[in-house]
Amino acid sequence: MAAAPPAASRIAVVTGASSGIGAATARRLAEAGYRVVLTARRKDRIEALAEEIGAAGHTATAYPLDVTDRAAVDEFATAFRTIGVLVNNAGGALGADPVATGDPEQWRTMYETNVLGTLNLTQALLPKLDASGDGTIVIVSSTAGHATYEGGGGYVAAKHGAHVLAETLRLEIVGRPVRVIEIAPGMVRTDEFALTRFGGDTEKAAKVYQGVAEPLTADDVADTITWAVTRPPHVNIDLMVVRPRAQASNTKVHRES
Ligand code: 8X3
DSSP states (O other): OOOOOOGGGOEEEESSTTSHHHHHHHHHHHHTTOEEEEEESOHHHHHHHHHHHHHTTOOEEEEEOOTTOHHHHHHHHTTOSOOSEEEEOOOOOOOOOOTTTOOHHHHHHHHIIIIIHHHHHHHHHHHHHHHHTSEEEEEEOOGGGTSOOTTOHHHHHHHHHHHHHHHHHHHHTBTBSEEEEEEEEOSBOOSSHHHHHTTTOHHHHHHHHTTOSOOBOHHHHHHHHHHHHTSOTTOOOOEEEEOOTTBSSSSOBOOOO
């Protein structure tokens, strides 16, 4: 394991830390020596996770936050002088309707969480990342940010937005001591992703993973994120696409019947 991060860059903020990839990433970064700040809307969840991480001998604090609330994000940022890592993980999918019949409200919500949420945190915390002398911004996009699929709808559009944000930001801040890392996971089975997408319909959610031997777990992605973050400061992992072995593309998935 890499040495513990220096004091100025020891704080890691993780959004969407109440479950799935965010929670798993918070656990892993805490194990790697970061003081983890857990943010999400669900206070009870992040407080319980902070307690769990603390009981394991690491440091975590919970800060309830809606990434789409810019005033709240700006207020949150005042709590720090420097931070080392920002993991923009909050986001998700709503619906799988064709473009012809998709719900514009779902499209708007997905753009707000996946793109503007990332923008809000990135803008508010960039000065603090700069001030650390060794900052890292992680954007958890998706394979949906790199290729489309039928029914991908507003999620594919939003994740393409998140990808473009990462690429543009990296160009614009080159020369400053902040890396921009994009992690693009494919099929990951978490407690909530598919369930949220299908409005709580457990049958539709289960179908996503049906017959797939081993979809990725949240911890697989957290492991990838933590590996990328803990490379030496001059090493920028621009983009990692991470899929289960059974998935060759967004539309080519091996299913055992
Ligand atoms: C999740 C990947 O295939 O559901 O970000 O769009 S997919």
